[in-house]
Amino acid sequence: MTSAQTDRAAVPWAHTDEADCQHASRILEIVGQRWSPSILLALARGAQRFTEITTVVAGLSSRMLTLRLKQLESARLVERTVIPTTPVSVRYRLTPQGLDLITALQPIAGFVQRWEPRDRS
Template identity: 50%
Template sequence: MEAQHIDEAACRTFRLAAELAGKKWNAAILLAMARGADRFSSIAVAIDGISDRLLTARLRELELHDLISREVVPTVPVQVLYRLTPAGSDLIRILHPLVQWSQRWDQTPAEATAPA
């Protein structure tokens, strides 16, 4: 079998994308938003265990990478709405098969599911 050339630039780009999507909480945030959560509080409620401080940091990171947008609505009190961008929606389409795969093959280590 002939060795295939690996495109280093493509590998770097893929690695960065995989690290962003795989960073703890990022996929959960995107999936919560895909299911309709569009405010900080609704995203926080949808994701069990994330702190407000960490959710704030992850939302800023996802916005920086153009996966979500943030809109300030000038109401009293001020509302902030988060929405998936086209890039974020594309990523969700890619993540769904991964979620299905993980459910099918349950990649949770046995010791993590064993009763204490």
């Protein structure tokens, strides 16, 4: 990397302090847990109900989905809405922060597609 490239790469970090890094670490810790990215992706693609998410995310148990949804909700990435019908209906959706995070994760997904070999078995 040339000096000019290094300088350009550092610019986005010019206004980042330690508190920002610690907050980013907390969010990445939640998002980095197993199943969280798949749940966020399912919601970004239109899944709204609990059963829709479990159908779209193969191998995800109901117990784990409940746990992850609570974590994502407490991080303000997912919003839970109870619809007072009989029986009660619950819908999940990404918050504006969750939608923004999906956008921020796209370059990471591109990196993975370019550099991480897929298990073809």
